[in-house]
Amino acid sequence: MATLKQVAAHAEVSVQTVSNALNAPHRLRPDTLERVNKSIELLNYRPNRNARSLRTSAVELIGYCVPNWPNQTHLVMDQFLHALCAAAERTGRHILLFTAPPGVDGMPTYDDLHARRLVDGFVLSQTETHDPRHAWLKEQGIPFVSFGRVWKETTQPGPWVDVDGAAGSAMAVRHLYETGRRRIAFIGWPKSSGLAEDRYGGWRDECKKLGLQTTGLSIRCREDSLDEGARATAALLDAGRELDGIVALSDILALGALRELTRRGITAGREIGLTGFDDSPLADVVSPGLTSLRQPMDDIAGELIEILTGAPDGTPTERLLQPELVIRGSSAPG
Template identity: 30%
Template sequence: MNTAASRRRPATIHDVAREAGVSRGTVSRVLNGGHYVSPTAKAAVEAAIRRTGYVVNRHARSLITGRSDSVAFLLTEPQERFFEDPNFNVLLRACTQALADRDIPLILMIAGTEDERRRNLRYIEAGHVDGVLLVSSHSGDPVVTRLHEAGVPVVACGKPLGQTARIGYVAADDRGGARDMVRHLYASGRRRIATVGGPLDTPGGVERLAGYRETLDECGLPADETLIATGDYSRASGEEAARVLLERAPDIDAVFVASDLMAQGVLDTLARAGRRVPEDIAVGGFDDSPAALSSRPALTTIRQPWDRISAEMVRTLLARIAGEEPSAVILPTALVRRESA
C-alpha cells in the first residue's frame, strides 16, 4: 500500500488498467457489475484495485452518467418543531443507514425560511441529487409541487395533504393506530372518551382524528364535539387542551392524545387538577417517543414503525429513480401498553 504516493495523486482508472494489464474499458466494466469480463481479467483488475487503493472518482462518473448517486433529505418546517421531535432523529438516522448500505450519501437540507427553500430547490432542480426524501408536514407546501413539476423523484414521509400531483409516500397507519387506542380505552371500560388531536393541516392530525371518530361510532358511543380539542403537538398545547376539555366535560374518563409530547402536557394538567391517572382518567398517547417512558405514569401509546418507514422510503425512492411509478405504502402501528391506560 503506497499510502504516501496515493495521497499526493489518487490512483485513477488508468493506473489500475496499467497495473492489471488491461484497458480502461475492462476496468470500468468490472467496476460496474463485471458483465462481459473474463474471470481472469476480473481477478487481475480486482487485485490491481486492491494494490493501488483505487477509489472511483464520483465526480467524473457523474459528469458522464448524469446521475449524482446521492439523495437529499429535505426538511421543510417553518419552526424547529421537527428537530425537537424524537421521531425525526430515528427517521434521519435510519434513512442515512439504509442509503449507506447502498453506498449512497445523504445530503441533509433544511428549508425553514423562504430563502432556504429557494436555495435548496435550486440545488435539487439543478440535478445535483437523484431524488428527494421529503419530510414536510404541512398541506399546500409549495415545495412538493415544485419538485413534482421539475420531474425530480420524491418520496414523502406521511401522506402529502391537499396535493393533486401523484406523489409517492410512506406513512404509518395513523387511522388504524388511533382506532386501536380508542378500542383499547373502550375495552378497559371507559365510556366518556375525549381526544386531543394534532393540527388539521397535517396528515397525522386528520387521520388520527378520523380513527377516533370511527371507533366511537363503531362502539356505539355518541359523537360529541365538546370532547374534541386540538393542539400543535407541543407539550404546552397539550396542557391547554386538557384544561379546555376538563372545563367543557368534567366527567371524561379517558383521553386519546395524538402525540406523546402533548400527552405529557395533558398529564401535567390532570395532576394539577387532582385527577389520578389511570384510576380517574386513562390517557393514551401516540408515537412511543422517549417521553412516553419518562413520564409519570409511563404512557400507553402507539408505536410507529420508524425503522420500517425509513427502509421503505429509501426503497421506494430508489425504485422511483430507477423509473418505477410512485407508490403509496402504509405500515401498521402497534399498541404499547404501559401504566397510563
C-alpha cells in the same frame, strides 16, 4: 490515490476491463477478474465518485431539508434521519442535508441543488396541509418523494409514504376499550390540519363502532404545546364528562394532559387511560410512561428510498403504513 489507469497497468489489462470488473464482473473471464481484483486490492484502489457521476450524471445523493421550526421541536428527527441514511446506504446512496426557507420561498434552493447536480432528488418531510413544495417540484420535473400526504389535494401531487393516523387512533381507542374504558375523549388540533382530521376520524369511527359516546368528548387545541394539552384536559374534566380515557393527537398534548391529571391527583393508568402519538423520547421519560403510537421509521425510510430511486416499474408509489401501539403505564388496566 490509485486510479483506474494505474490498476489497469498493474493488472496488464485496459482501463475498460477494470471498469467492467467493478461494474459488470460477469463480463470478465474468471482468471482475468481475479487478476484485476488482486491489483485493485494491492493498490487499494477506490473509484472516484465524482468522475463516475460526471459520466453517468447520477450523483447518488438524496437531498433532505433539515427542518428548523422553533415552535415545533421535531422529537423523532434523529430516528428518522438514521433510518433514512441507513436505507439510502443500502442502495449505495447517501443523504445530503441542506437548509431552505419554509414554503415556496425555499424552492429556488431545491432547484439549485438539483440543477447543479448536487443531488438526484429529494425526500420531503414535515409535509403541511397546504404544502406547495410537491406541486412545484413536480412541475419542474425534479424527482421527489414525500413523507406525509398533502391533504388539501384530492389527488396527491406525487409519490408518498405515510402512516395511517386513523388506524392509529382506532388502535388507541380499542386498546383503552380493552383495558376497561368506556368514555374516551380525543384531544386534537384545528380542523385545518389534514393530519389532525385523519387521526380525529379514527377516534370517532372506532368509538361509534364500539358503541361509545363521542359528542362533547373531543376538543381542539390551538397549538401543539404542553399548556394547550393541559388546558384541554382541564376543560374536559371541568365539563363533568366523567372521562376514563384520553386519546391525544401528539405526545406533547398527552404530556400536557398528564400534567393536568397529576395536578388534580388523578393517576394516568388508573382512573384514566391516556395515549399519545409518535412514541417520542418524551414518552419514556415521564412517570408513568406514556402509551404511544410508534411510526415504523425503518419501513418508512425503506419505502421512501425505494420509491425515489426507481423501484421496478409498476411498484406502487403510494404507501400507507401501520403504526404500532407501544404500551406503557399510562394506559394500564383501570
